Amino acid sequence: MSSGLSFDQIRLPPECDRLRDDVRAFIAEEVAAGTFAPRRPGHGDTHDPAFSRRVGAKGWIGMTWPKKYGGHERNFLERYVVTEEMRVANAPVRLHFVADRQSGPILLKYAPEHIKRDILPRICRGELCFVIGMSEPNSGSDLFAAKTKATKADGGWRINGSKIWTSNAHIADYMLGLFRTSPPTKENRRHGLTQFLVDMKSPGIAVNPIIQMTGQHDFNEVVFDDVFVPDDHLLGEIDGAWKQATSELAYERSGPERFLETFYVLIELVRALGDKPDLRGAEGLGRLVAQLHTLRRMSVSVAGMLQAGKEPVVESSIVKDVGTLWEQKLPGSVRDLAAFLDHDETDRAILDDQLAFATKIAPKLTIQGGTTEILRGIIARGLGLR
């Protein structure tokens, strides 16, 4: 009657404590220097090239990668500490975050040696921004409906079509994209997509901004007009990209960024409630803390299991499903608990400002990186229902 679900009791090892102190000290210096304001998310830019370079100089990008590619050969739990401290501080990590989390590991696995030697050290120095080229105008959650084509040419491939909702494309150096190299087969509709490394400065690429409902600009449409990609930029197996996606997803789905994206409103609520909240405030806060602590324990456990070479695919999808719903509801929960606080006696202006921003970004949290519905399909498959 065991469920098959497993969460090893992973505690972060002592080396993580020292690292955490270092990261906090670094963040405090940056805040003091005016690089960013932790309590003012939604104001100021979320990417900062100079900041990313300083993070790289600290050795906190590509932490787990081999030293010969500029990495630091530290473990995934150490990377976890850096990720969560940066997230909680609302640090402007957007430029390097995707490259660090998923693009670098894919290149490590599938890119030819000379490309790894060229690109990975620059990622580690915080110099490169990567984007993910998956969604298309008529292909979102249904990844394998992608139509944008890569056609064989002399010495490489020619790409035609477009990608959409491509976050950060306007600041990106490279895209890791999925392109159609063959039609799907009757037996396997996932067949026929191939992964390519695309230099965003290639002739024929146009990046058109799409402004979001928050007023921010993350999204873009990326149009490919006969864009040439050399043969050595093909990653992995021709027509077989679907085999390459699964293990990376476990990392992508279970990290602290999957439940901490609106966390600042909870810290601000603690400040607003004061040191002696009434029973309603205390009880409401306590429940939220219990839920958050549980999510973090699940997430750390998945990180530890991945470090140990296990493949907790269902567990990591659960972290994202439960975690993103939680962070999505959090602004509403905090709003309720703050409802009766006296405006004059609390720092309400900051909380209200944060709530306005968190409430506006909330809808995207259960869509980006795999919707709730897709995740639950994966979980159902893990349960043996599909």
Next chain:
Amino acid sequence: MTVESDGIVAATATRIFADLADPQTVNRTKNSQWKAPLWDALAEAGLTRAWIPDHLGGAGGDMADGFAILGVAGRYAAPVPLAETLLAGWLLAQAGLDVPDGAMTVAPSRPNDALKLNANGTVYGRARGIAFASNAEHIALLADSEHGSNIALVKVSDCRLSDGVDLAGDPSNTVEFNNVVPLQCAPAPASFDRTSLLSMGATARSVQMAGALETILSLSVAYADERVAFERKIGKFQAVQQNLARLAGETAAALAAAGSAADTIAQPMGKAAAFDNTLLLEVAAAKIRCGEAAAEGAAIAHQVHGAIGFTNEHVLHRFTLRLLAWRDDFGSESYWAARLGAMIAQRGGDNFWPLLASR
């Protein structure tokens, strides 16, 4: 908390429960004659005395072993006072008292109840919601005197019990101690108080709840994979799959939260149950999150099962009603949430994340 990772003790417990407390068989049985062989087998394997050190006549006192046993017990939701007897043994061992054989329970188990140790050494007071008191021979209890907390052992027959059952129909008695003379009594260790007992009980119940959630997940998945409606197995419908995925999420959360609290108590500091903010966070989070998962999970499991799951003949209620009942023991979600929230607020906004991150 799979059998594999729990090791030999959990494997033994699983074998005994599977042989002697199969839920289908138990549910069909009209009497309770199955309980004695189950209890004897658990006792013979040392599982009822897992939290008592060797020198007090126990099976070693390894905290992790006891929690592993409780995880298995939760998966079977068998109505025998195993958790209560383990807790009683643990409590008596804190004061170095001898632990009798047989079924025991512990008191108090409600946050607002307190027992008093009179100057003449007798125990006075009332404890409500004492699980399995009417099935136990002894009660291990915590009683306050002028000099602090004391741990005592009393005979159930020396107390006045009112009839009472919990949601699942298991004994849950109000026990009145009218100047009861204890069989044994000793001062509790320094810093050991009612919160220590409440924390241990809450963690034990959380681990049981996570186990029961595992079972209702398995039952629901199996049912969805065999029940046919509209010419398909209902597990093929996305609406049902989404519900089962949510149930898996609640089960996962309960396993992680209960496992984390149990792991915290099982560390050396847990020996004397030193109560600090870390332990409050872990224990409160476990009881709150498991209680929430119990409510959500039970509702989903029933929804998936439809009418058959609402019948007495189906085993589902054996698990769902106990899940709901266990929420009330050793502090409800609301109780622990108020305590946890007050602690976080008192520490202030700047110290909030560092506490979470330290776990």
